[in-house]
């Protein structure tokens with residue numbers, strides 16, 4: 609089968625994000641960026657399907673500024689075969705991302721599209737579901753296990769009440785959860801090899817899709833500071849502290 613994987617460049621999950629002083633968003637200048645963590649699970653799943661003989665071509669696609677090349681190169685180093693960068697500056701909202709991905713699906717005709725369950729920058733959790741809707745394909749979101757069974761997939765999903773296993777006919781959309789696998793760190797030779805793999809850079813305008821934002825960000829503000837902790841000397845002191853906090857709450 610042919611697999612398309614969507615990968616987004618986001619602020620590295622280990623970076624403590626800072627809100628811009630003017631409240632217009634999160635600071636991304638001079639901040640370490642990397643592949644959205646769930647997208648790494650999606651790439652790893654694709655590569656493992658390839659290693660198991662179920663996938664013969666893995667194409668990765670990213671929508672974003674020119675620097676998003678980096679996350680495509682990471683995916684190519686992990687084992688993907690080919691990359692597509694849809695170059696777009698500024699914020700591209702989830703519906704526009706889903707429409708662009710649909711255009712790539714129409715061109716590439718993959719049997720499976722793998723995405724992360726959500727991008728950790730805006731926590732939307734929408735693109736996979738929207739893409740499934742636009743294509744009218746079945747979707748299996750929050751996947752923690754993917755098995756190829758007959759001509760389709762058996763996907764185990766992480767849900768509130770536990771784990772649900774569903775059968776999905778191909779072509780399908782699957783979004784990856786963290787427990788799906790442990791993404792590999794590409795060895796240096798693979799990183800070097802990635803640079804010689806095909807990577808097409810295409811301006812967003814080429815797709816003729818309206819990517820103008822529908823939403824206006826009014827204001828972004830950091831979470832309220834948490835009061836510092838304190839160390840208590842004994843269980844009795846702890847009990848007394850809890851009692852006094854509770855009576856303060858009751859008095860409110």
Ligand code: AMP
Nearest residue numbers: 614615671723724726727732733734735
């Ligand atoms: P979201 O719905 O924005 O939380 O994103 C869900 C998933 O859609 C991500 O984990 C990516 O796999 C994919 N995705 C979102 N934005 C982009 C983008 N700009 N480029 C490529 N893939 C994206």
